Amino acid sequence: MRDNVARLYEALRFGRWFRKPAVTDSIQYLSKSRNDKIEPHECIAPDNHPNQPNLDDPKYISWLKEHPSALKVFQGILNAAKGRQVVVFLDYDGTLAPIVDDPECAFMSDAMRSAVRDVARHFPTAIISGRSRNKVYEFVKLDEVYYAGSHGMDIMGPSMQLKSYECKYQTKALDKKGNEFTIFQPAQEFLPAIQEILDKLNKRTHDIQGVFIEDNRFCISVHYRHVLEDDYDTLEKEVLSVLAEYPRFHLTRGKKVLEIRPSIQWNKGNALVYLLDTLGFSNSSTVLPIYVGDDKTDEDAFKVLRSRRQGYPIIVSSSPRETSALCSLHDPSEVLSFLIRLARWGATSS
Numbered sequence: 001m002r003d004n005v006a007r008l009y010e011a012l013r014f015g016r017w018f019r020k021p022a023v024t025d026s027i028q029y030l031s032k033s034r035n036d037k038i039e040p041h042e043c044i045a046p047d048n049h050p051n052q053p054n055l056d057d058p059k060y061i062s063w064l065k066e067h068p069s070a071l072k073v074f075q076g077i078l079n080a081a082k083g084r085q086v087v088v089f090l091d092y093d094g095t096l097a098p099i100v101d102d103p104e105c106a107f108m109s110d111a112m113r114s115a116v117r118d119v120a121r122h123f124p125t126a127i128i129s130g131r132s133r134n135k136v137y138e139f140v141k142l143d144e145v146y147y148a149g150s151h152g153m154d155i156m157g158p159s160m161q162l163k164s165y166e167c168k169y170q171t172k173a174l175d176k177k178g179n180e181f182t183i184f185q186p187a188q189e190f191l192p193a194i195q196e197i198l199d200k201l202n203k204r205t206h207d208i209q210g211v212f213i214e215d216n217r218f219c220i221s222v223h224y225r226h227v228l229e230d231d232y233d234t235l236e237k238e239v240l241s242v243l244a245e246y247p248r249f250h251l252t253r254g255k256k257v258l259e260i261r262p263s264i265q266w267n268k269g270n271a272l273v274y275l276l277d278t279l280g281f282s283n284s285s286t287v288l289p290i291y292v293g294d295d296k297t298d299e300d301a302f303k304v305l306r307s308r309r310q311g312y313p314i315i316v317s318s319s320p321r322e323t324s325a326l327c328s329l330h331d332p333s334e335v336l337s338f339l340i341r342l343a344r345w346g347a348t349s350s
């Protein structure tokens with residue numbers, strides 16, 4: 001089955017990576033990138049120790065008491081997992097890969113890839129990202145996991161199609177051997193408008209230095225990490241003026257990014273429920289979902305688990321934050337330790 005997933009992704013994949021930042025002048029690179037004229041060159045190596053938590057900060061210490069480290073309460077998680085089906089959900093940026101200056105260079109380490117692979121050998125595992133599904137696959141390159149891109153609006157999940165979800169959004173994908181997958185895309189009707197919005201955003205922000213607009217298929221990211229502070233208001237004004245022409249879309253905010261999304265009742269939380277349902281794990285008493293994520297959009301999934309009183313929502317953060325998560329991990333390096341321990345336990349308990 002894994003080979004089949006690989007072949008299907010081969011067929012679906014399009015567009016090579018062509019935008020790489022200049023080592024010495026990423027602002028210049030980012031402002032030019034929309035013209036697609038930059039020659040490929042090396043990505044800047046990420047800082048291996050970003051954002052160390054401030055353990056002297058009383059606010060962080062008291063936050064940690066409310067959201068203890070998932071590594072510290074690991075045995076408790078295992079106790080809860082005994083006799084239950086563990087299902088693992090992972091965000092990508094800031095969780096499996098560190099936050100870096102250039103969104104096109106957010107690579108995950110081989111160690112992380114290997115840990116995710118090991119986890120997926122023992123437990124059903126899905127990656128739910130704001131990026132397009134194809135792009136996440138390009139980064140992760142694992143055929144052992146399910147993928148949900150565009151904040152859950154583009155899911156490649158188990159073959160089961162559910163009557164409770166509108167048929168028109170679920171299509172079957174078959175490989176040569178007849179193995180089946182389900183592609184679930186509840187925002188398909190928005191695709192033409194998304195292309196229009198992309199064109200308008202590119203034109204209207206063309207003169208603002210440092211903007212990078214990322215096509216995430218069912219949503220759009222307008223990155224401003226490299227925009228001068230003085231230019232930010234102009235950028236936001238332009239984005240809002242485009243958005244005003246499309247009342248069926250709305251704006252959300254992430255890490256140095258404005259995101260334009262179709263206004264449908266569908267987010268990472270819905271994607272989590274959809275995947276649990278299609279995996280056949282709707283019964284909450286026998287299933288233990290673990291969701292690890294770092295961004296505001298992951299809060300939708302945390303809330304679902306909290307409202308179901310089910311599983312472990314884990315936030316990745318090195319500073320105190322308002323969250324619905326139960327536990328925390330500082331950064332992707334702690335996520336790695338957590339996944340390694342989980343995989344080890346999976347190996348011994350199965």
Ligand SMILES: O=P(O)(O)OC[C@H]1O[C@H](O[C@H]2O[C@H](CO)[C@@H](O)[C@H](O)[C@H]2O)[C@H](O)[C@@H](O)[C@@H]1O
Pocket residue numbers: 091092093094098099100101102103104106128129130131214216221223225254255256257259295297
């Ligand atoms: O849901 P996620 O997988 O966490 O994706 C959320 C957004 O992540 C990416 O942007 C963020 O990470 C970049 C690379 O580290 C960083 O440069 C940027 O400032 C962050 O906002 C991705 O590029 C976006 O499209 C995703 O929506």
